[in-house]
Amino acid sequence: MMKVALITGVTGQDGSYLSELLLNKGYIVHGIKRRASQFNTERVDHLYQDPHVENRNFILHYGDMTDSTNLIRLIQTIQPDEIYNLAAMSHVQVSFEIPEYTGNTDALGTLRILDAVRLLGLEKKVRIYQASTSELYGKVQEVPQSETTPFYPRSPYAVAKLYAYWMTVNYREAYGMFACNGILFNHESPMRGETFVTRKITRAAARITLGLQDKLYLGNLDARRDWGHAKDYVRMMWMILQADEPEDWVIATGVTTTVRDFVRLAFAEVGIHLKFEGAGAAEKAYVVYCANPEYQVEEGKEVLAVDPRYYRPTEVELLVGDATKAKTKLGWVPEHDLHFLVKEMMQHDLYLMQKENSLRESGFRILNYFD
Numbered sequence: 001m002m003k004v005a006l007i008t009g010v011t012g013q014d015g016s017y018l019s020e021l022l023l024n025k026g027y028i029v030h031g032i033k034r035r036a037s038q039f040n041t042e043r044v045d046h047l048y049q050d051p052h053v054e055n056r057n058f059i060l061h062y063g064d065m066t067d068s069t070n071l072i073r074l075i076q077t078i079q080p081d082e083i084y085n086l087a088a089m090s091h092v093q094v095s096f097e098i099p100e101y102t103g104n105t106d107a108l109g110t111l112r113i114l115d116a117v118r119l120l121g122l123e124k125k126v127r128i129y130q131a132s133t134s135e136l137y138g139k140v141q142e143v144p145q146s147e148t149t150p151f152y153p154r155s156p157y158a159v160a161k162l163y164a165y166w167m168t169v170n171y172r173e174a175y176g177m178f179a180c181n182g183i184l185f186n187h188e189s190p191m192r193g194e195t196f197v198t199r200k201i202t203r204a205a206a207r208i209t210l211g212l213q214d215k216l217y218l219g220n221l222d223a224r225r226d227w228g229h230a231k232d233y234v235r236m237m238w239m240i241l242q243a244d245e246p247e248d249w250v251i252a253t254g255v256t257t258t259v260r261d262f263v264r265l266a267f268a269e270v271g272i273h274l275k276f277e278g279a280g281a282a283e284k285a286y287v288v289y290c291a292n293p294e295y296q297v298e299e300g301k302e303v304l305a306v307d308p309r310y311y312r313p314t315e316v317e318l319l320v321g322d323a324t325k326a327k328t329k330l331g332w333v334p335e336h337d338l339h340f341l342v343k344e345m346m347q348h349d350l351y352l353m354q355k356e357n358s359l360r361e362s363g364f365r366i367l368n369y370f371d
């Protein structure tokens with residue numbers, strides 16, 4: 001029998017990699033997408049199957065985490081073996097602007113999924129993965145952070161995810177559901193949303209290199225993150241639901257890097273070496289060496305400045321995870337390191353920007369709003 005999975009947040013970074021993984025394992029994959037005024041399925045378009053074809057194994061449904069009846073109806077119709085709850089308003093800074101919506105989607109949305117399963121009497125059939133986050137640790141209590149580190153959330157996003165975390169634990173304990181939290185540290189890829197810091201940096205580095213952008217503006221350069229590769233992390237999501245017992249798991253690389261060093265690595269990947277001068281809001285970065293004379297960057301060019309608008313009202317300064325439990329009990333081993341990640345993201349963004357450049361040179365008008 002083919003297993004059936006339901007993925008909320010299928011159109012996001014993790015949803016797209018997880019869909020590929022499950023399809024390769026022979027699953028039938030159902031995904032929930034939101035109605036939008038423009039196509040929003042770009043990350044999974046390569047998996048699209050014509051609805052007129054029989055026996056499809058990748059099927060998208062309209063839905064929303066704020067709509068209980070929709071979620072109940074979908075779960076009843078699909079009768080999944082596994083639910084991966086990835087849908088969320090996932091941008092920490094934006095959650096300060098829309099805290100109520102973030103709570104509705106990320107906190108109550110998770111409750112809606114758990115309760116739909118209970119209401120439909122599927123507690124013993126369905127296994128549920130909840131996308132929990134290292135943001136739960138927030139203000140540093142312990143380094144490195146593991147399954148036993150106390151939580152101290154520092155944003156409306158993290159507080160909403162804290163509710164979802166405990167609801168998942170509570171439904172497991174109260175109703176015997178196979179419901180698990182994956183406490184995932186930051187994971188990135190060429191599919192990462194353009195406003196998260198890594199992708200913002202690799203896009204900007206590619207654009208500056210080609211002369212399409214003058215400068216990159218960032219917020220806190222001192223923040224440290226444990227950056228892994230999304231492909232390794234979605235594999236672990238699946239492993240969590242194949243475990244003998246439902247438990248909560250930290251997934252991390254154990255290596256932490258400052259935002260500043262990620263900038264250095266991204267530019268170095270295309271042969272541009274930077275020096276940083278100044279501190280706080282006055283910090284800037286300049287080119288000291290450019291290996292490729294074809295690139296549009298002369299020595300001494302200022303390519304980065306700090307813009308305090310990207311500071312957060314409360315920041316998470318240091319994240320570094322201890323994934324010993326996942327490694328020893330489930331045998332999880334990450335296959336990609338930070339250097340591979342930066343290389344892959346830079347190559348992808350250079351390719352995209354070269355395409356954009358060609359279009360521009362052919363007379364197309366291209367607007368860029370990403371920041």
Ligand code: NDP
Binds near residue numbers: 033036184
């Ligand atoms: P993305 O932001 O790339 O994707 C989020 C997905 O959720 C998108 O498909 C989005 O749809 C969907 N979504 C948002 N709001 C709703 C809603 N109200 N109803 C239905 N769908 C909605 O996130 P990632 O793929 O990076 O992350 C996946 C999950 O893992 C998230 O829950 C995130 O909080 C969590 N997480 C992520 C980490 C990371 O480093 N990437 C680390 C730890 C946890 P649309 O495409 O239409 O916007």
Ligand code: GDR
Binds near residue numbers: 091218219315
């Ligand atoms: P994060 O990721 O908040 O860790 O949440 P993000 O990439 O947004 O920020 C990482 C760090 O970089 C600093 N920073 C900036 N961030 C952004 N976005 N833009 C900037 O210009 C900028 N300048 C500095 C931030 O202050 C922060 O310290 C991500 C999301 O995927 C969450 O959904 C997930 O739960 C966590 O990772 C784990």
